[in-house]
Amino acid sequence: ELDAPIQSLFTAFDPTPIAAASIAQVHLAVSSEGSQVAVKVLRPEIETAFGRDIDLLRWLAREFLRRHPEYERLRPLEVIRTFEESVRIEMDFRLEAAAADELAQNFAGDPDYRVPAVDWRRTARRVLTQALITGIPIDETEAIVEAGFDPQDIVRKAAEVFFKQVFRDGFFHADMHPGNLFVAPDGAVVAVDFGIMGRLDQRTRRYLGEMLSAF
Secondary structure: OOOOOHHHHEEEEOOOOOEEOOOEEEEEEEEOOOOEEEEEEEOOOHHHHHHHHHHHHHHHHHHHHHHOHHHHHHOHHHHHHHHHHHHHHHOOHHHHHHHHHHHHHHOOOOOOEEOOOEOHHHOOOOEEEEEOOOOEEOOOHHHHHHOOOOHHHHHHHHHHHHHHHHHHHOEEEOOOOHHHEEEOOOOOEEEOOOOOEEEOOHHHHHHHHHHHHHO
């Protein structure tokens, strides 16, 4: 995918993944420049497997509607089409890298939030390389306390960061479950996995802000 032998790009590459999800897995490596990095690799043949699953879902939806036409209002075929488009975007790591870069630029100089830098030389459609981050998973409260941080302070930072993303920038991390958020040694919140992002126009942001103010 990167048009080069792995030995010319990395001086070390751990073949055992440190994390794995439905469409990709992450490996620890050291770049030829000596930087510690995390390399996200799309699973082999995942596009073919995903295509089969989508075909099955479409068939099931058509069969369901044939037997229960009264549920056409739920638009199952449109739901499947939206899901397919979303996952196909998520399987192009160039888009995820661009999202990470944009988010990092939006928070440049912010001490409370960090995005691991993208290594563009080692990033392509099926491979994403970013700086390796260290930190405590944000839901491990005891470890956060042992590290000398106040969990309430971490919650405040995470909430403020998300509000900045939504209301200031209109561009936000849309997959902020605990597995994607860490507390860095300096107390900053660090995010990973930028395959699912959201955008809001100014009008929608204002509408949401007025609703929040009303509450």
